[in-house]
Amino acid sequence: MLLILKNFIKVLPAQLAEQIKIINDSYLTVDLHQKEFDYVISVMTFHHLLYSSKKNLYTKICKSLKVGGKYIEGDYIVSEEKEKILLEKFELSNQNKSIEDGFFHIDIPFSLKTEKELLNEAGFHNFNLIFKKDEVAVYVLRKEE
Numbered sequence: 001m002l003l004i005l006k007n008f009i010k011v012l013p014a015q016l017a018e019q020i021k022i023i024n025d026s027y028l029t030v031d032l033h034q035k036e037f038d039y040v041i042s043v044m045t046f047h048h049l050l051y052s053s054k055k056n057l058y059t060k061i062c063k064s065l066k067v068g069g070k071y072i073e074g075d076y077i078v079s080e081e082k083e084k085i086l087l088e089k090f091e092l093s094n095q096n097k098s099i100e101d102g103f104f105h106i107d108i109p110f111s112l113k114t115e116k117e118l119l120n121e122a123g124f125h126n127f128n129l130i131f132k133k134d135e136v137a138v139y140v141l142r143k144e145e
Contacts, residue, residue, distance in 0.1 A: 058122035
């Protein structure tokens with residue numbers, strides 16, 4: 001997918017191509033400068049992180065956006081009941097192990113309610129659900145100051 005995007009950028013007019021910055025790195029370790037981006041896009045990645053890591057990462061992303069910038073996320077979401085069950089399942093599987101957050105492949109998606117709370121706590125506003133089908137949602141938020 002990254003290769004497709006890189007090839008697409010090559011055919012764009014230079015003035016558009018220079019406005020796109022592709023970051024191929026870990027969310028957890030990449031250094032994002034404050035007020036650097038107009039948009040940040042995330043697709044199907046956050047549902048592997050626990051609450052505290054998500055909140056820290058959302059805060060980091062919010063700080064990296066310019067005022068009025070937008071964060072667009074498409075991810076796996078579940079009902080509040082299923083969220084609780086999946087978190088309990090994760091906690092049970094981790095009782096005898098010390099799995100560092102982000103270094104496992106387990107689905108721990110949250111409900112839209114939890115996502116909204118997390119994003120709001122991180123500094124985002126104007127949650128706008130633009131797509132939802134089954135357990136997939138896409139939403140857009142704006143940074144205000």
